[in-house]
Amino acid sequence: MKKIQLCLNGKSFHPKHTFENGQCFRWIQDGDEYIGVVDEALVRVKPKGRDFIAEVLLGSLEMDRLKTYFDCETDYLAMEALLSQKDPWLEKAFKIGSGLRLLRQDPFEMLMTFIISSNNNIPKIRLSVEDLCARYGKLLGTYKGIDYYTFPTLDVLAQCSEDDLKVKAIGYRAKSLYKTLEKLKAEAIDLSIPFGLDLEDGIEWLKQFYGVGDKVAQCILLFGYGKEDAYPIDTWVKQMLKELYGVEKNQKAFIETYFGDHRGFAQQVLFYYMRNYYAKGHVD
DNA sequence: TTTCAGGTGGTGC
DNA sequence: GCACCACCTGAA
Numbered sequence: 001m002k003k004i005q006l007c008l009n010g011k012s013f014h015p016k017h018t019f020e021n022g023q024c025f026r027w028i029q030d031g032d033e034y035i036g037v038v039d040e041a042l043v044r045v046k047p048k049g050r051d052f053i054a055e056v057l058l059g060s061l062e063m064d065r066l067k068t069y070f071d072c073e074t075d076y077l078a079m080e081a082l083l084s085q086k087d088p089w090l091e092k093a094f095k096i097g098s099g100l101r102l103l104r105q106d107p108f109e110m111l112m113t114f115i116i117s118s119n120n121n122i123p124k125i126r127l128s129v130e131d132l133c134a135r136y137g138k139l140l141g142t143y144k145g146i147d148y149y150t151f152p153t154l155d156v157l158a159q160c161s162e163d164d165l166k167v168k169a170i171g172y173r174a175k176s177l178y179k180t181l182e183k184l185k186a187e188a189i190d191l192s193i194p195f196g197l198d199l200e201d202g203i204e205w206l207k208q209f210y211g212v213g214d215k216v217a218q219c220i221l222l223f224g225y226g227k228e229d230a231y232p233i234d235t236w237v238k239q240m241l242k243e244l245y246g247v248e249k250n251q252k253a254f255i256e257t258y259f260g261d262h263r264g265f266a267q268q269v270l271f272y273y274m275r276n277y278y279a280k281g282h283v284d
Numbered sequence: 285t286t287t288c289a290g291g292t293g294g295t296g297c
Numbered sequence: 298g299c300a301c302c303a304c305c306t307g308a309a
Contacts, residue, residue: 117290117291118290118291118292119289119290119291119292119304119305120289120290120291120305120306121289121290121307121308123307123308124290124305124306124307124308127307168306168307169305169306169307170305170306171304171305171306172303172304172305172306173304173305175304176292210292210293211291211292211293212292213291213292213293214291214292215291215292216291216292234290234291235289235290235291
């Protein structure tokens with residue numbers, strides 16, 4: 001079998017900035033490598049000179065899917081250059097977070113994951129998602145002594161009772177997962193529908209599921225459907241808009257007019273800057 | 285031991 | 298349409 005390997009240009013890709021900005025919860029760092037599950041495969045990203053190699057270690061994944069996952073069609077260098085010119089905050093954010101890419105993850109996985117993310121924090125989200133995968137996913141194999149599982153399928157999860165879904169740290173969100181899974185199965189809902197909807201319709205469509213509000217819907221559209229005009233507003237983004245741009249009211253309108261077409265990307269980079277730099281006491 | 289963070293759904297105005 | 302609050306649990 002041919003090895004699936006993808007070279008990611010170090011100028012437009014940085015693993016830490018991509019994997020640790022709150023868009024994904026299953027990638028883990030191991031020395032200079034990152035290990036994560038993409039669909040039905042275990043993938044390793046490791047440095048090679050100034051670039052990075054993404055390689056399938058276990059399971060199977062098409063080369064085209066791997067390229068899509070890392071959003072290789074988008075010219076991130078051009079986007080960074082364009083946005084860096086817009087204002088000093090974006091310029092600073094890109095000095096910290098250059099190489100951040102928006103991953104194109106699986107829509108069903110994003111729906112489940114971001115329901116879990118509501119009123120929650122990253123370490124707890126990771127706990128819940130990993131436990132869900134270990135209990136109901138498929139074992140891909142072992143790498144460096146750690147077992148890796150796929151994200152469970154709709155068919156498997158739809159068999160679960162609400163109690164079955166009470167994985168680690170999930171709390172009352174098990175009810176949201178259960179009601180959403182029940183609806184997906186009972187109505188045989190096609191999760192590819194939002195690909196063909198514009199942002200507003202996509203948000204309304206996703207809000208048919210219990211546990212999905214505006215913020216969660218925008219996350220699912222940005223990270224699962226490649227809608228780069230989606231802009232999830234969480235407490236960090238609220239604080240970022242207030243502190244960096246002096247905008248407290250009508251934040252939606254500000255984002256749409258000020259950041260324009262690349263607002264999803266611009267906001268993600270500012271979010272990363274805010275959490276990892278500004279909030280830790282640096283202001284420059 | 286207590287306090288806190290974190291979106292959604294529901295209630296009451 | 299807006300303001301409020303319950304919901305749950307790991308971490309500090």
